[in-house]
Amino acid sequence: MKKSTRIVCTSTLATAVVAALSAFASGYFTDTTPWPSSGLSAVTGSAAPFAVGNKVLLGSKPAQARFDRFIVKYHDGAVAQRSTAALINTVNAAATRAGVAGMKTTANGTSTVLGLQHMRKLATGADLIRLSRQLDQAETNALLEQLRADPAVKYAQPDFIKQRADFTPNDPRLDLQWHYTHPSAGISAPAAWDTTAGEGAVVAVLDTGYLDHADLNANIVAGYDFIIDTEVAGDGDGRDADAHDTGDWVGGGRSSFHGTHVAGTVGAVTNNGLALAGVAFGAKVQPVRVLGHGGGYTSDIADAITWASGGSVDGVPDNTTPAEVLNLSLGGSGSCSQDSVTQEAIDGAVSRGVTVVVAAGNDNDDAAFHSPASCKGVITVGASGIDGARSYFSNYGASVxxxxxxxNATSGSDPNDRWIWSLGNSGTTTPVASPDGDRMVGMIGTSMASPHVAGVVALMQSAAVAAGRPALTPAQVKTILRNTAKPFTVAPPVSKPQGPGIVNAAAAVEAATQDIPVDQGELLSNRVALAGQTGAAGDAKLYKIVVPAGKTSLNLRTYGGTGNVSIYVGYERMPSATSFDRKSAKPGNSEAVVITNPVAGTYYLSVVGETAFANVSVMGLY
Structure with a gap:
C-alpha cells in the first residue's frame, strides 16, 4: 500500500535517530538533569494559585476587577474634545445606554446615583473621568462597549492600577530557563506574567502525544490520537481518544518524547514548587498525536489541524474544547505550494479564528522549501540561542x-547554556510511568522555539479578552508579534533573515490589550519607491497614498525582488483579497493598477504574498 508524505519533528534528537528522521533531525539530546526524587509526592498536590471568579491571580496580588476611573480620547474636532460639559454629557449618555447610570443599591443597602467628574486632560489629549462609584467587570465592559461604539471616540479604557513587576514563580529549576528570563536573549516572560498567565486559552500541540508528568498533568485537556497506520502508531490500534505517547524510536535508537517537551514549554504547571515553568501556565494544553515511529503522515496531520481548530473530521467526535492556538513543531521538505491538503487545513483553521504556529525547520535552509513552514497564514518561527543570535541550524528566509x-552551541563554559529546558521521561524506547520516569530534559531546535511563540499567543488572547477586547485574529496576532519583537543581539546575515527579532512576551501582551488602529497603512509619497518590502506567503502589507484633486491618473505598482505578489486597491477603505475596488494578480512581482481621473482622497494598496517575497518595491504615482 502506497503511503503519503511523512513529516518529522523539528528538534534535534539523539544521533541514533538521525538517519530514520531524515534532514530534520541531527545533533543533540540530553537527559542530564534527573527529576528530583526527594519530596516529589509532597509537592505534587501543592496549593492552587489564588482565584477570584474565573480569574487566576499571580503571586499575592489580586487582579484589578473594579474601576471608577476611565480614560477617553476623542478624535480631533469632536465637540466632546473641546468642551468639558459636552464630554460629561456624552460619557453620561454612554453610561445610561450601558445600564450603569441612575440609582444603584449597593450590598450594604445604600442607594447612590452615578456621578461623573472630569479630573484632567492628559498630555496625550485624552481625558480622565472619575465615577462616583466603582463598576464591576460586567458594568465596566458594558460602559466601554458603549463608549467605543461612538465614532467620535478614538479609544476608551480603564485607568488601570499598575504595580511593580514582582511575580517570580517558585519552580526550583526556573534558573535553567534562560529562554524566559535572559534580558536580551529571553522572551521577557516574567513581565508578561504580571498581566496574564493565559487563563481561558487552549493550545493544541500536534506532535508525538504526551506523557503523564507531575509538572504537566493538571494543565492537560482531552486530545486525540490521529495516527491510523499501526506501524507508525506503535500502540496497537488506530485513531482513538488516547493521545498518550508510546514512543517514537526507530531501530536501535531512543524515543524523543518530543510532544511532552513541547507541551511543557507551552504550559507546564508553574508556581507549584516543582521543576520548571511553562510560558502560558494558566492555559490548557491539548495533546494531538500525529507523529510516531519515523514521523507522521500529512493526511493525519491535516485532519488533526481541522479537528483541533474546531472543524469536523469523519469518524472522529467533534472537539469539545477547540484550541485558539495550534503548535506544529514538525515539517517536511517541499514547498507548501506542493502540499495543498495542509494549506487547505490551515486555511480552515485560520477561517475559524485560530492562530497556527509552526517551526521553521533545522536544515540551515530557506524555509520556503519546507512545509508547513512556507504555508500561507501561519506564523513560522526561527530559532535563536543564549547569545541572542540566529541558531546555526535554523531555517531562514522571508517565510520566517x-x-x-x-x-545553540555557545563559547560559554556552561554546557547547559545551549539547551531549551522542559519536560521529558527517563525511558529509552517506551516511557517509564510517572512519577518515576519524570525528567527535566534539554533539547535544541526550532521545535523548541515554536512553542515559546504558541504560549505567547495564548497569553495575548487571554490578556485581550480580560481587557474587554475582542479575540485577536491570526493576522493581528502576527502583526503584533512582529511589531513588538526585540532586536537580535547579533543580527542574522542579510542572506539568512529570520524576521524582525526575538519574540517579546511582555510587549506583545501589552499591545494585545490596546485598541487595534483602524487607519493603518504605510504612507506612500508620490513617485517615491518603498524598496526592500519582504513578507511570507499569505502576508498582506498595507500602504496608502493621498491623491489631491485634479489629477488625471493614479498608478499603483510593485516591481523587483523575488517571489510572487498580488495587489488589491480600495478607495477610502482597506482592501483585502476578498473585498476590493481594483486588483492586479499576475505571476511574479510586476503588478500595476491604473486609475484614470482618480477622485481626490486616500487610496489603500494591499500587497499580498502569493508566495514568500523579498526586496519588492512599492510605488504610487499621480
Whole structure:
C-alpha cells in the first residue's frame, strides 16, 4: 500500500535517530538533569494559585476587577474634545445606554446615583473621568462597549492600577530557563506574567502525544490520537481518544518524547514548587498525536489541524474544547505550494479564528522549501540561542515571521547554556510511568522555539479578552508579534533573515490589550519607491497614498525582488483579497493598477504574498 508524505519533528534528537528522521533531525539530546526524587509526592498536590471568579491571580496580588476611573480620547474636532460639559454629557449618555447610570443599591443597602467628574486632560489629549462609584467587570465592559461604539471616540479604557513587576514563580529549576528570563536573549516572560498567565486559552500541540508528568498533568485537556497506520502508531490500534505517547524510536535508537517537551514549554504547571515553568501556565494544553515511529503522515496531520481548530473530521467526535492556538513543531521538505491538503487545513483553521504556529525547520535552509513552514497564514518561527543570535541550524528566509529561543552551541563554559529546558521521561524506547520516569530534559531546535511563540499567543488572547477586547485574529496576532519583537543581539546575515527579532512576551501582551488602529497603512509619497518590502506567503502589507484633486491618473505598482505578489486597491477603505475596488494578480512581482481621473482622497494598496517575497518595491504615482 502506497503511503503519503511523512513529516518529522523539528528538534534535534539523539544521533541514533538521525538517519530514520531524515534532514530534520541531527545533533543533540540530553537527559542530564534527573527529576528530583526527594519530596516529589509532597509537592505534587501543592496549593492552587489564588482565584477570584474565573480569574487566576499571580503571586499575592489580586487582579484589578473594579474601576471608577476611565480614560477617553476623542478624535480631533469632536465637540466632546473641546468642551468639558459636552464630554460629561456624552460619557453620561454612554453610561445610561450601558445600564450603569441612575440609582444603584449597593450590598450594604445604600442607594447612590452615578456621578461623573472630569479630573484632567492628559498630555496625550485624552481625558480622565472619575465615577462616583466603582463598576464591576460586567458594568465596566458594558460602559466601554458603549463608549467605543461612538465614532467620535478614538479609544476608551480603564485607568488601570499598575504595580511593580514582582511575580517570580517558585519552580526550583526556573534558573535553567534562560529562554524566559535572559534580558536580551529571553522572551521577557516574567513581565508578561504580571498581566496574564493565559487563563481561558487552549493550545493544541500536534506532535508525538504526551506523557503523564507531575509538572504537566493538571494543565492537560482531552486530545486525540490521529495516527491510523499501526506501524507508525506503535500502540496497537488506530485513531482513538488516547493521545498518550508510546514512543517514537526507530531501530536501535531512543524515543524523543518530543510532544511532552513541547507541551511543557507551552504550559507546564508553574508556581507549584516543582521543576520548571511553562510560558502560558494558566492555559490548557491539548495533546494531538500525529507523529510516531519515523514521523507522521500529512493526511493525519491535516485532519488533526481541522479537528483541533474546531472543524469536523469523519469518524472522529467533534472537539469539545477547540484550541485558539495550534503548535506544529514538525515539517517536511517541499514547498507548501506542493502540499495543498495542509494549506487547505490551515486555511480552515485560520477561517475559524485560530492562530497556527509552526517551526521553521533545522536544515540551515530557506524555509520556503519546507512545509508547513512556507504555508500561507501561519506564523513560522526561527530559532535563536543564549547569545541572542540566529541558531546555526535554523531555517531562514522571508517565510520566517519571528524568532524565539531554540538553543545553540555557545563559547560559554556552561554546557547547559545551549539547551531549551522542559519536560521529558527517563525511558529509552517506551516511557517509564510517572512519577518515576519524570525528567527535566534539554533539547535544541526550532521545535523548541515554536512553542515559546504558541504560549505567547495564548497569553495575548487571554490578556485581550480580560481587557474587554475582542479575540485577536491570526493576522493581528502576527502583526503584533512582529511589531513588538526585540532586536537580535547579533543580527542574522542579510542572506539568512529570520524576521524582525526575538519574540517579546511582555510587549506583545501589552499591545494585545490596546485598541487595534483602524487607519493603518504605510504612507506612500508620490513617485517615491518603498524598496526592500519582504513578507511570507499569505502576508498582506498595507500602504496608502493621498491623491489631491485634479489629477488625471493614479498608478499603483510593485516591481523587483523575488517571489510572487498580488495587489488589491480600495478607495477610502482597506482592501483585502476578498473585498476590493481594483486588483492586479499576475505571476511574479510586476503588478500595476491604473486609475484614470482618480477622485481626490486616500487610496489603500494591499500587497499580498502569493508566495514568500523579498526586496519588492512599492510605488504610487499621480
Amino acid at each position: 515571521s519571528v524568532t524565539a529561543p531554540g538553543g
